Amino acid sequence: MLKHLSPLLKIRNFCQRHPLRVLLATIFAIATVHYALQHEVIFTIAALNGLLQSLLLGLKPNPSHEPEWVADIFTQLKREHDVLHVKQRQLKVQKIKKVALSKLDEQQALLDFPFNLYRVTAMLFPAAQLAALQAWLATELPQAEIID
Numbered sequence: 001m002l003k004h005l006s007p008l009l010k011i012r013n014f015c016q017r018h019p020l021r022v023l024l025a026t027i028f029a030i031a032t033v034h035y036a037l038q039h040e041v042i043f044t045i046a047a048l049n050g051l052l053q054s055l056l057l058g059l060k061p062n063p064s065h066e067p068e069w070v071a072d073i074f075t076q077l078k079r080e081h082d083v084l085h086v087k088q089r090q091l092k093v094q095k096i097k098k099v100a101l102s103k104l105d106e107q108q109a110l111l112d113f114p115f116n117l118y119r120v121t122a123m124l125f126p127a128a129q130l131a132a133l134q135a136w137l138a139t140e141l142p143q144a145e146i147i148d
Contacts (some may be wrong), residue, residue: 024054025055028047028048028050029051031050032047032051034047061106067112067121067122068122069108069124069125070124072129074136076123079140084096084140084141086088087123093140095142097115097143097145098113099112099113099137099141099144099145099146099147100114100146100147100148101137104124106127107126108125109127110122110124110125111123111125134146
């Protein structure tokens, strides 16, 4: 929504949406400068902490649920004993019951693990690797149901 706005307009919109947070941050900024000039290290750190928390706490992260494109799907998957490494996540093999795998079009396919406690981001990969991935999943995760 705000991707096309300049940084100054983004700051202005933030200030309009969160006036009390900006007021509190301003007070902590003044206190930080005051204590820094007085060489009060502990109070400077405390005021700086208040400044950062007044700006950052309460802001929700904006997670991206867009599938990530990977050129080689096998670089993102690795099984070690009873753990499957998917990107930077680790999933217990016996807990993986379903794997979403489908061909979207002639160029790309989709792999996702949608029914796991820690949601792993979906990955788009070249459709030419689909057959090899199906064989790999059948070998490494025989208990998992492949859904389309």
